Amino acid sequence: MAVHSLDAALNLQSLGEGRWLGRSHPDWANMVGPFGGLTAAQLLHAACLDPRRLGEPLALTVNFAGAVADGDFEIEAVPVRTNRSTQHWTLTQRQGDQACSTASAVFAVRRPTWSAAELAMPVVPPAAQVPVDVPRSPVTWPRRYEFRFVEGGWPDFHHPREVADSRTVLWVRDDPPRTLDVQALAALADVFYPRVFRRRQRAIPAGTVSLTTYFHAAAAALAAQGDRPLLAVAHGRRFTQGFFDQSAELWGDDGHLLASSHQIVYYKE
Amino acid sequence: MAVHSLDAALNLQSLGEGRWLGRSHPDWANMVGPFGGLTAAQLLHAACLDPRRLGEPLALTVNFAGAVADGDFEIEAVPVRTNRSTQHWTLTQRQGDQACSTASAVFAVRRPTWSAAELAMPVVPPAAQVPVDVPRSPVTWPRRYEFRFVEGGWPDFHHPREVADSRTVLWVRDDPPRTLDVQALAALADVFYPRVFRRRQRAIPAGTVSLTTYFHAAAAALAAQGDRPLLAVAHGRRFTQGFFDQSAELWGDDGHLLASSHQIVYYKE
Numbered sequence: 001m002a003v004h005s006l007d008a009a010l011n012l013q014s015l016g017e018g019r020w021l022g023r024s025h026p027d028w029a030n031m032v033g034p035f036g037g038l039t040a041a042q043l044l045h046a047a048c049l050d051p052r053r054l055g056e057p058l059a060l061t062v063n064f065a066g067a068v069a070d071g072d073f074e075i076e077a078v079p080v081r082t083n084r085s086t087q088h089w090t091l092t093q094r095q096g097d098q099a100c101s102t103a104s105a106v107f108a109v110r111r112p113t114w115s116a117a118e119l120a121m122p123v124v125p126p127a128a129q130v131p132v133d134v135p136r137s138p139v140t141w142p143r144r145y146e147f148r149f150v151e152g153g154w155p156d157f158h159h160p161r162e163v164a165d166s167r168t169v170l171w172v173r174d175d176p177p178r179t180l181d182v183q184a185l186a187a188l189a190d191v192f193y194p195r196v197f198r199r200r201q202r203a204i205p206a207g208t209v210s211l212t213t214y215f216h217a218a219a220a221a222l223a224a225q226g227d228r229p230l231l232a233v234a235h236g237r238r239f240t241q242g243f244f245d246q247s248a249e250l251w252g253d254d255g256h257l258l259a260s261s262h263q264i265v266y267y268k269e
Numbered sequence: 270m271a272v273h274s275l276d277a278a279l280n281l282q283s284l285g286e287g288r289w290l291g292r293s294h295p296d297w298a299n300m301v302g303p304f305g306g307l308t309a310a311q312l313l314h315a316a317c318l319d320p321r322r323l324g325e326p327l328a329l330t331v332n333f334a335g336a337v338a339d340g341d342f343e344i345e346a347v348p349v350r351t352n353r354s355t356q357h358w359t360l361t362q363r364q365g366d367q368a369c370s371t372a373s374a375v376f377a378v379r380r381p382t383w384s385a386a387e388l389a390m391p392v393v394p395p396a397a398q399v400p401v402d403v404p405r406s407p408v409t410w411p412r413r414y415e416f417r418f419v420e421g422g423w424p425d426f427h428h429p430r431e432v433a434d435s436r437t438v439l440w441v442r443d444d445p446p447r448t449l450d451v452q453a454l455a456a457l458a459d460v461f462y463p464r465v466f467r468r469r470q471r472a473i474p475a476g477t478v479s480l481t482t483y484f485h486a487a488a489a490a491l492a493a494q495g496d497r498p499l500l501a502v503a504h505g506r507r508f509t510q511g512f513f514d515q516s517a518e519l520w521g522d523d524g525h526l527l528a529s530s531h532q533i534v535y536y537k538e
Binding site: 058063065086090 | 327357378487504506510511
């Protein structure tokens with residue numbers, strides 16, 4: 001059986017305790033360097049693979065310090081502190097002696113407690129009723145996903161105009177389909193094209209500077225979602241002086257919030 | 270003139286390049302250790318003070334790895350990479366050889382670009398029409414702020430009951446008033462009591478695990494806000510298995526979004 005493209009890109013070889021060798025994968029290329037969601041997944045995966053790791057991913061912050069060049073990279077993963085309920089890691093992705101990305105990850109032991117789902121999933125047609133919209137993008141990585149837009153689809157770069165709202169709502173999954181796990185979810189948290197493209201219906205230089213994702217579901221709940229589409233929602237708050245923030249929610253098709261994610265993005269002009 | 274309590278708590282002594290000595294301050298005590306917002310401000314301040322720092326704060330993530338004991342701590346601040354528009358830092362707060370907090374900060378050069386304020390400030394009465402509500406809290410740090418609740422005030426721990434909504438809207442500023450700067454704003458991003466207290470109207474063990482703040486305004490815009498109250502809004506999304514996330518916005522009284530902030534919080538029971 002062929003290895004799924006995400007698993008191929010997540011392939012990390014141990015170089016000793018807390019040191020991993022990875023390699024860029026042409027399937028996941030962005031305009032410059034790889035898809036940021038893949039880098040996030042690779043960094044998280046390095047900590048997940050570590051035998052010192054306790055618990056499941058709770059929070060991940062990735063700072064994109066510089067583009068990853070095609071070829072090998074190294075990840076250093078350091079467990080900084082382990083508590084009763086949480087374990088804190090710092091991670092660095094390097095090429096040569098240059099840091100491409102820095103990250104922090106928190107792992108947690110989930111225990112039964114009072115629970116409440118305050119934010120409700122938007123009411124939308126089921127995925128099966130929403131047509132697949134093939135990526136209209138000059139870059140490669142969007143072809144790794146199946147997009148079914150409910151609201152705010154691909155920007156129409158041939159007809160630039162300003163729109164008042166940056167919200168996008170879509171059903172999305174890996175393509176080819178793949179059973180959900182936390183690595184795939186970490187990548188999916190970055191599946192939204194930059195909100196400034198949506199507002200301006202134009203392609204301008206833009207790139208994520210820092211990405212934070214909170215995971216709200218245990219591994220078993222992700223596996224239960226299987227390879228069915230997730231409902232994904234994103235919007236921006238303020239665009240000013242070359243930077244904007246966007247927030248996103250990723251929902252299982254049973255209505256549970258699986259992840260919430262936030263990023264600050266650079267744009268030019 | 271007396272030194273403001275925030276400035277006293279932000280007092281860091283240089284121990285050499287990228288190393289700073291700080292000290293806990295009794296004015297800012299939380300249930301265990303200091304107010305997390307103060308720790309965030311202290312970490313950011315260490316990078317701000319560094320002569321290698323370029324640009325203004327854009328993003329700050331603080332991971333609260335363990336409680337800070339009363340007394341001295343050290344902050345190590347490392348500029349990992351400097352680009353044309355951004356500079357990436359990693360920071361660690363230690364007591365002895367234990368990390369209490371890890372953090373990353375991104376500084377940025379802001380340049381004139383297309384701008385848009387997508388999220389609008391909620392329509393609320395002006396601060397002067399909202400009465401000050403003195404902190405009803407057994408801990409010290411809330412007395413450092415002036416709270417004027419528009420919605421979702423102090424939880425009533427004498428009458429525990431479940432409410433359906435975790436939203437809080439308030440006008441807030443330092444007490445005594447202090448001209449706004451990015452350090453004060455970093456602290457204010459954590460000024461909301463845990464959303465689980467609001468939902469359950471009960472005090473239970475809870476503490477921020479990881480806090481991310483995005484800064485949307487330059488130093489001059491913060492100074493222009495002066496010492497007038499900010500409008501602050503917070504809400505939670507999902508509370509499950511011992512953790513919940515909350516997001517917040519902090520607005521200038523001219524309607525500009527000054528910061529957006531997100532955190533994942535531990536709770537027990």
